[in-house]
Amino acid sequence: MRWIGLAVLGLGGVALLCMLGFWQVDRLGQKTALLNEVETGIVGDPVALPEAPMPENDRYLPVRLEGRTTGDELHILTSTAETGAGYRVVAPFETGQRRVMVDLGFIPAQRKDIRPAQRLEIIGNLDWPRETDGFTPEPQRADNIWFARDVPLMADALGTEPLLVVAREVSPALDDTILRPVSTAGIPNNHRQYAITWFSIALLWAGMTVFLGWRIAKGGEERS
Structure with a gap:
């Protein structure tokens, strides 16, 4: 037994x-x-910004934008193994008929300055980053220090549509930022x-x- x-x-x-x-x-x-x-979708041929993109269907959609920044920015605290502590730069971007947000990449902590308004052509990907939870601190707005890319909250602060394009290519190139394009590395x-x-x-x-x-x-x- x-x-x-x-x-x-x-x-x-x-x-x-x-x-x-x-x-x-x-x-x-x-x-x-x-x-x-x-990955194939991320690097696909860019399209014009859709009228009403949805997070469920259009996350990572490659898009092309032409327009100008405004001289306003939000700085999101982050760090990388290669460069250490710094900030992601999120700026309003006006295409003439629309005003959205663009993630222009990374700047070192000691270079926390604001880029002037300028005309740019941007190829990037729509994204709705999932970086917030119940422990995410509130942004220090007086010092322009944010702790996560919260699309609705950033859009409210910058007066834009709640749409974020993470830049993959910027023309003319920005010498003082390091692009951090969307990839599958974080999945x-x-x-x-x-x-x-x-x-x-x-x-x-x-x-x-x-x-x-x-x-x-x-x-x-x-x-x-």
Whole structure:
């Protein structure tokens, strides 16, 4: 009876853990295909700014804008491994009929100045960054220090539509900013690690089952 219980527990546990591992392998294939599709869309041919883009359908949509900045900016505190602490620059952009926001890239912390109004041609991607949560501090408006790209809140502060274009190309180039275009680098794909974890636990479970069976068998021999 003990052997039957051990077999059920051991084989059932291994089967369940392997099933979870194979499910993660399947999710890995789906996520990889999705990331490839997103990456292809990001660098696709830019289109004119849609009349009423939606976050669900138009996130990362490549667009082309021609117009001018206004000399106003918001500075969003951030950091990169290459350059250290600094700010993302988000500025109003007027196309003649519309006024939206453009993420012009990164400036080091010591270069916290405002770029003058200028005419630009921008190729970039629509984005609705998901950077806020219940712990995000309120912006320090007097010092122009923001802690996340909150599209509705930034639009209200700058008097624009709640639309953000993250610049990929700027002409003429801005010498004092480093472009930080949209990419799939920030989209996690950890399913390979999850699969390895489940298969490793399954192997450990199988080893423990064999060890327990050996102890049971050894105990029976000693009693004999």
